[in-house]
Amino acid sequence: MEKVLIISDGKPGHVNQARALCSIMGWECIEAVAEYRLKAFKAAGYLLDSVRLHSSLPFTLTFSSSGERAEAENMPAGITRIAAVSSGAYYPAKVLANRLGVEVIALMLPRGIRKSDFSHIFCPSYDNPPRAENITPVPITLCSRGESFYAQKAGEFTEKTGMKGPSASVIIGGENAYGRIEPEKIRGQLEKIFEKTPNLEHWLTTSRRTSRKVEKTAASFPFDYKLIFSESRYNPIPAFIGMSEYIFVTSDSSSMISECVSTGSAKVEVLKNEPKRKSKFDRFLAELQAEGCVHIFDGTLGDADRKINLEEKIRSVLED
Incomplete structure (x- = not known):
């Protein structure tokens, strides 16, 4: 090896x-x-x-x-x-x-x-x-570590939390050079998510870049499971990917979105941040949307569940 x-x-x-x-x-x-x-x-x-x-x-x-x-x-x-x-x-x-x-x-x-x-x-x-x-x-950043990795993390998550899914999972990032997350906008998006997914468990995780105001807004909703990054550093995202029917992810992180579209069977909904200017993220999302990998959440649910597997391409280059 x-x-x-x-x-x-x-x-x-x-x-x-x-x-x-x-x-x-x-x-x-x-x-x-x-x-x-x-x-x-x-x-x-x-x-x-x-x-x-x-x-x-x-x-x-x-x-x-x-x-x-x-x-x-x-x-x-x-x-x-x-x-x-x-x-x-x-x-x-x-x-x-x-x-x-x-x-x-x-x-x-x-x-x-x-x-x-x-x-x-x-x-x-x-x-x-x-x-x-x-x-x-x-088309995406490298991220998937194989189905067995996500299955293991799903098992650990269930043992740790008692949650079994299926779920509507929300992954919230934070501000970057291209956009920001407004507390009131995320509140409206979360209200729609709960309205459109009444029969699913609801799970939440924030990230190291999530502002305290956005964390407070998200934490006020009745999630069955929620992880606030400022309070706990456990990473439930691999379990979310393996166990969710829908994943709602903010548009600020190409790595988070890439992981969501690389494995699992969840339909992926992107929660658009407030843009500061046009950026490479617009191209990134447009390409994924055209391929049926993501749906831009507009208050309705899409069926974007196509996954991108880079393993064959990577191996063909490095084993040549």
Whole structure:
């Protein structure tokens, strides 16, 4: 079994993409988090990359499991490649790969850094990536870790909560550069959800980006199960995906939406945030809507339950 080092910024939506890649390929993975010592050092790393210099001075790298510094000298034996995900991970991955003599796979689209050094890049098509032999556009971000993973999480959820479904599950994110969630708008959306799904259990989870005002609004509804992220860090989303008849998910997170349309049998309803400006998320949702993977919730229920399985495409590229 190949042993792969995952380098990320530690954000769940990013590291889960690399975990999904390793799951698809049957690779063992070890995880490390990259951090730049100062904000300006990130730009310095990109400058060093432009002249093909590899230096670890701008950043630190720590193993996720132990918190120990991750250096070429103390890497576990048998690392065969590196998977890098997030803008802060690409240059550190190149530096370490150069010292270990292994290749680097990038997830998402590296910007401001030379792309030709990566053995392969898997990035969302809505990022409009350039055409290159080592770039494969994909319609969603990598996320699914296989049916057995979701079945296991569903079983753990039922044991933990007593909930058995089927459910109408609500996943609420938060504000980003492109849109925001208004408490009164989410209140109206939740009222419609309860009205349209009277015979289902109702489950809720918020996320680390959900504002306290939105959390308070959502928590005021009579959910059979609710997780408020500011109070608990348990992640019920895999169970929601495996057990829901409908999933309602806010439009701010491509990784959350990607996970909802990659596995399970739920019909996926997108709760549109208040837009700040047109963005790549509009292209992302338009493509998924055209494929029958999502329905934009307008007070009525759709039947968008088509799932996208990236496993065959990923394997065909990496096993070629």
